[in-house]
Amino acid sequence: MRILSALLFICFVVACSTAKKTQQARANAAYDARTEAQRNQASRPAVRPDDAQRSNATPSRDDTRRNDTRPTVGVGQAPAPVKVMTDGPALGTTPAVSAKTAGEWVVTSIKGKFLAADTTSVRVYMDITAKTPSGDNMVSPTDFSEHFMIAYVMYPDYNNRERLGYGTVPLNAQTIGTQGDHLTLTFDVKRPKDAPNAVLLTEITETTNGTKARNDLSLRFKGTKLSDRYTLFDKNGKQPELRNYVNVNDTVVIRDVNGTSKKLFGFRYRHDFEAASSPMNTAPRPASKSLTEDSTLTIMTNQPFVIPHEGLYYFLEDTTDASGIGLVVTDKRFPKLTRPEKLIKPVLYVSTSTEIGELNQAQDVKKAFDRYWLSLMSGNEEVARKTLKAYFDRVEEANRLFTSYKEGWKTDKGMIYIVLGAPDRVQRNREREVWVYNRRANVSEVNFTFTKKPNQFVEDHYELVRFIEYQPVWYPIVEAWRTGTIRE
Numbered sequence: 001m002r003i004l005s006a007l008l009f010i011c012f013v014v015a016c017s018t019a020k021k022t023q024q025a026r027a028n029a030a031y032d033a034r035t036e037a038q039r040n041q042a043s044r045p046a047v048r049p050d051d052a053q054r055s056n057a058t059p060s061r062d063d064t065r066r067n068d069t070r071p072t073v074g075v076g077q078a079p080a081p082v083k084v085m086t087d088g089p090a091l092g093t094t095p096a097v098s099a100k101t102a103g104e105w106v107v108t109s110i111k112g113k114f115l116a117a118d119t120t121s122v123r124v125y126m127d128i129t130a131k132t133p134s135g136d137n138m139v140s141p142t143d144f145s146e147h148f149m150i151a152y153v154m155y156p157d158y159n160n161r162e163r164l165g166y167g168t169v170p171l172n173a174q175t176i177g178t179q180g181d182h183l184t185l186t187f188d189v190k191r192p193k194d195a196p197n198a199v200l201l202t203e204i205t206e207t208t209n210g211t212k213a214r215n216d217l218s219l220r221f222k223g224t225k226l227s228d229r230y231t232l233f234d235k236n237g238k239q240p241e242l243r244n245y246v247n248v249n250d251t252v253v254i255r256d257v258n259g260t261s262k263k264l265f266g267f268r269y270r271h272d273f274e275a276a277s278s279p280m281n282t283a284p285r286p287a288s289k290s291l292t293e294d295s296t297l298t299i300m301t302n303q304p305f306v307i308p309h310e311g312l313y314y315f316l317e318d319t320t321d322a323s324g325i326g327l328v329v330t331d332k333r334f335p336k337l338t339r340p341e342k343l344i345k346p347v348l349y350v351s352t353s354t355e356i357g358e359l360n361q362a363q364d365v366k367k368a369f370d371r372y373w374l375s376l377m378s379g380n381e382e383v384a385r386k387t388l389k390a391y392f393d394r395v396e397e398a399n400r401l402f403t404s405y406k407e408g409w410k411t412d413k414g415m416i417y418i419v420l421g422a423p424d425r426v427q428r429n430r431e432r433e434v435w436v437y438n439r440r441a442n443v444s445e446v447n448f449t450f451t452k453k454p455n456q457f458v459e460d461h462y463e464l465v466r467f468i469e470y471q472p473v474w475y476p477i478v479e480a481w482r483t484g485t486i487r488e
Helices: 021-037 141-147 346-350 353-361 365-376 381-402 412-420 468-483
Strands: 106-116 121-131 148-155 165-169 176-179 182-190 197-206 212-220 231-233 245-247 251-255 263-269 293-300 311-316 325-330 425-428 432-437 446-452 462-464
Touching: 106 197, 106 212, 121 197, 121 212, 141 148, 141 176, 148 182, 165 182, 231 325, 346 353, 346 381, 346 412, 346 468, 353 365, 365 381, 381 412, 412 446, 412 462, 412 468
Parallel strands: 245 325
Antiparallel strands: 106 121, 121 182, 148 165, 148 197, 176 182, 197 212, 231 251, 263 293, 263 311, 311 325, 425 432, 432 446, 446 462
């Protein structure tokens, strides 16, 4: 049998220069001023101002710039609106996309998690979104089994190509299922001899044309944390919900592979976390804030319970533990945003500070929001409607994909996804994830690097490495949103 090829790794070089701290403030202020004076002109894009005073409750980040290259930004002629690609194969939890040929069976996204089954094996769960040749979501396990095959290989680390083990995944009623609009995959992996950890590379291959989609997942066999053994399941306790949020008053189950009953201590925090700051905002991040405990609760694993209030919840085996399970409890419509007071918040990524201030101070938020969006489109209701739908479709998808300890649209990944769409390619190692965009008009290639940061609430917390050099790419795309010339 053909063994999977080794992972490609990202090579980083030391940045050769550093932007002056005051350069960002001057640039943003200048763009903000020009936008206010030229709101009806398309010659310059408008962006929100300096966000240096924004803060959150995550650990302070290190100076990551010394370990990363500056973004690769190739600029052609004068800035112009770009076309954003939204289809293609994916790697890992991030929907890396590219154009696909019509009429193909294709996997568009994969999200995975493992749970320790015992000391000798782990159980791997994956949510797989795939498309039929007609472009519909594939929800038939039979169709998937007929058109795809799955194999995996384990390595000691991202930087070590020694194979610890490999195998294929049988596709049958025990391994493939359906959940909502996507498929689920479940299979067990035996622990390699004496291996405390491993990187599992899973490859899904379309059998007709050989198109591949890959997922990499770090496995821990020793010293497992609570989140390595327990996770959020559906209300029937059958299938993991591979996400960090639930809706208020939903029935929730936290359980392990074996259905063990264990007491967990829960803490609720009521904190409105700040949205991501501009990709060009290189000012030092403010000091982390402490979260104030609002209330507590006690639950039993493997038993359904209901959380009646929104907020950030944190579950621990012992109140002295350093890591646990974080869970965001949202309103009933999430990941959609429907209330006017919530709709106005994500538009800050394509708005100026003055515009956001006017929206926040409006007595009738809905009327102000409609009037604002229509004014950007020069009164064209049809263009406004299509652009608004496209933008908030991105917001909804960002919430679904990237919600961590805060809503997905507020995260660094969520911000990039909303404005630029899904990346054309994703490269990842243990510490970093790079989103590559190379199918945009007038831009040969641009890379966004996210570094993994410790976070007590979630395992996959990433922060964007910010550079002033993103301006010639970012501003034209923002302007495309503001004028309704963005294309889905």
